[in-house]
Amino acid sequence: MLSKELSTTANLLTRKGIRPSYQRIRIMAYLNQSERHPTVEDIFAALSLEIPSLSKATVYNTLHTLIEAGLVRVLNIEHDAQRYDPILENHGHFRCERCGQIFNFDIDMGQINTAGLQGFQIEKKDVYFSGLCPECQKNN
Amino acid sequence: MLSKELSTTANLLTRKGIRPSYQRIRIMAYLNQSERHPTVEDIFAALSLEIPSLSKATVYNTLHTLIEAGLVRVLNIEHDAQRYDPILENHGHFRCERCGQIFNFDIDMGQINTAGLQGFQIEKKDVYFSGLCPECQKNN
DNA sequence: GCATTTTTTAGAATCATTCTTATTTTAGAA
DNA sequence: TTCTAAAATAAGAATGATTCTAAAAAATGC
The missing domain is CATH 1.10.10.10 (Winged helix-like DNA-binding domain superfamily/Winged helix DNA-binding domain)
Structure with a gap:
């Protein structure tokens, strides 16, 4: 069961x-x-x-x-x-370069100007940022 | 020389x-x-x-x-x-799923709302889209 | 219950990247 | 120029995530 x-x-x-x-x-x-x-x-x-x-x-x-x-x-x-x-909604991903953790962050993919992609058929959008998460900034 | x-x-x-x-x-x-x-x-x-x-x-x-x-x-x-x-300016990348080619497209990374990343130190921003390029749409 | 298809499993194969070590090249001093 | 030490290059071995292959197990339909 x-x-x-x-x-x-x-x-x-x-x-x-x-x-x-x-x-x-x-x-x-x-x-x-x-x-x-x-x-x-x-x-x-x-x-x-x-x-x-x-x-x-x-x-x-x-x-x-x-x-x-x-x-x-x-x-x-x-x-x-x-x-x-698992696909939940539109969100971007932030990767901490120190601890390697991946964080979701809210983002409206629709807000990204795609004027430069006239004629392209867009199927998938990924936004990846990286840097330092708050925790790893503390332990510097 | x-x-x-x-x-x-x-x-x-x-x-x-x-x-x-x-x-x-x-x-x-x-x-x-x-x-x-x-x-x-x-x-x-x-x-x-x-x-x-x-x-x-x-x-x-x-x-x-x-x-x-x-x-x-x-x-x-x-x-x-x-x-x-080679780093030229802010741009995103589009990958065609059929031919595999990567295209640059203009994008202002600053326009992306990062309210969800309060306290994070952002070092690098990547925007990856994918789908079909104009040429590969024709040859369907 | 049996035959067929689907799923799972284990391990081999692949291949981009990293590592190691030796050789070659460069820069600076004498 | 010659010598020495440091830096860069080269060749191939090692690593490791992913894919592939073939066989065993499980599920489905008759």
């Missing part, structure tokens, strides 16, 4: 035409509940504690499926590893 | 405190003259024709030096490989 959170997630997957396997439910739920824009490694490390058979290939496969369905987007904000973000 | 373009580039490096070795001059000049936001592979392939001894390690080393000096920035707009861009 799934918890309420997990069955809500299962319904979400079903609505998007994705078969709600246990692995997929747990991965999607993990993304929804995480504030940290996890990497594949993060997701795998957290979930394999409770799903010992989990493989990284499944994490990769599932993320691709979720992206395809428009439930998740990938962040290329740092080179080392891609990060994954 | 260096061409006018190359000696201008050499002066630029010198002003930034970078010793203007031939490899560095050529790599910086290649970036300045390229519209394509080249990858390391692109740079290496183009320049090793004329500098047969050139090694990829030198391309990487030089790019890191140029980034450090603030002459170049790295684009993480796609996962496969990083791209390098």
Whole structure:
């Protein structure tokens, strides 16, 4: 018997035409509940504690499926590893160069002037800022 | 004897405190003259024709030096490989999902509302859009 | 229950980037 | 010019995230 959170997630997957396997439910739920824009490694490390058979290939496969369905987007904000973000609303991402944490910040993508992109068909908009977060400025 | 373009580039490096070795001059000049936001592979392939001894390690080393000096920035707009861009002014980048080409577009980074980043120290701003370029829309 | 399709798994393969070490080049002093 | 020390370059090995491949397991429909 799934918890309420997990069955809500299962319904979400079903609505998007994705078969709600246990692995997929747990991965999607993990993304929804995480504030940290996890990497594949993060997701795998957290979930394999409770799903010992989990493989990284499944994490990769599932993320691709979720992206395809428009439930998740990938962040290329740092080179080392891609990060994954459940799509909630328009927001930008700030990466702290010292602690590596990724923060969401509100932004209206519509406000960005796209006059220079006449004739281009825009599908995806990413705004990545970086610098120092408040906490890391203190510990200088 | 260096061409006018190359000696201008050499002066630029010198002003930034970078010793203007031939490899560095050529790599910086290649970036300045390229519209394509080249990858390391692109740079290496183009320049090793004329500098047969050139090694990829030198391309990487030089790019890191140029980034450090603030002459170049790295684009993480796609996962496969990083791209390098000489810093000219504020502009965003558009990546065509079909042909892979990267286009610059004018954008005033200052216009982006950063109210959500109170207390953050912003060092770098990247705006990445993607979709279909005009040419690839035609060939649908 | 059985056959077919889908999903998961484990590990091999790929490839951009970094690291290491040796060689070459440069700058400055004598 | 010659010598020495420091800096830059080169070649290839190492790393590690991601993709690929093939086999096992699970789910679906008849």
